[in-house]
Amino acid sequence: MWEEIVPLGCQGSYQRVRAYVREKRLSPGPVTARPPSLGVVAGWILRRPETLTETVYLRLKAVLVHCPELDVLTGHVRSFGRMLTECQGERLPQWLDAVRQDDLPGLRTLAAGIDRDRDAVIAGLTLPWSSGGVEGHVDRIKMLKRQMFGRAGFHLLCKRVLLYS
Known part of the structure; x- marks a missing residue:
């Protein structure tokens, strides 16, 4: 390496270059966390935000910052979850319109399927009876x-x- 960098203008001695390379080789590199798996991120998105620990919440926030489509998807999934748990089926048409405007491929097919049987889905999200x-x-x-x-x-x-x- 020293023989290659001397013609380029390096003023350092062979010993100096050797010590520098040895220091870089032995020093620990920056530790980066492994990105979470798809299943883990999906689990974070499907949970209620208030049940997430602070660490998990910050990791999810970092993932959502790097992927704006996933951030939009998270909003839709959570609003549908609120509709489902709070029996607010009357909000379904507005939710379907919002999903169509954002044009996310996975939700587009879900919205089309729900739209085919809209009255039954609204009844299922609104009425207290369950099968x-x-x-x-x-x-x-x-x-x-x-x-x-x-x-x-x-x-x-x-x-x-x-x-x-």
Whole structure:
């Protein structure tokens, strides 16, 4: 290295260059944190902001500063979450308009799907009734059916469903 930099105008001796290179080689480089994974960032976005620790909140804020599209997406996701948890289905048309204006590809398809059945979605976000119990039973029956795949017929499935209850 010294032989290459002397013709370029370096006034230092061989020993000086050697000491400088050795110091740089042994000194610890700047420590940078690994960027968070997509799943971790998605988890941060889906949580209520007030439940995030200060460290997590600052890391999420740093990620959102580097990606403005993700910042806009975070706003839409959180406003939809508030609509969902506070039964504010009447706000859905304004939310859909805001999503269409920002033109985010992932939300565009979600908005199109919601728009096809807008009245049912508004009712689901507004009314206090839930089909969660029925869905739980359907999932349980599907799980039992998967466990028995290829082993028995409909009659054994009926017995297992009745005995499992």
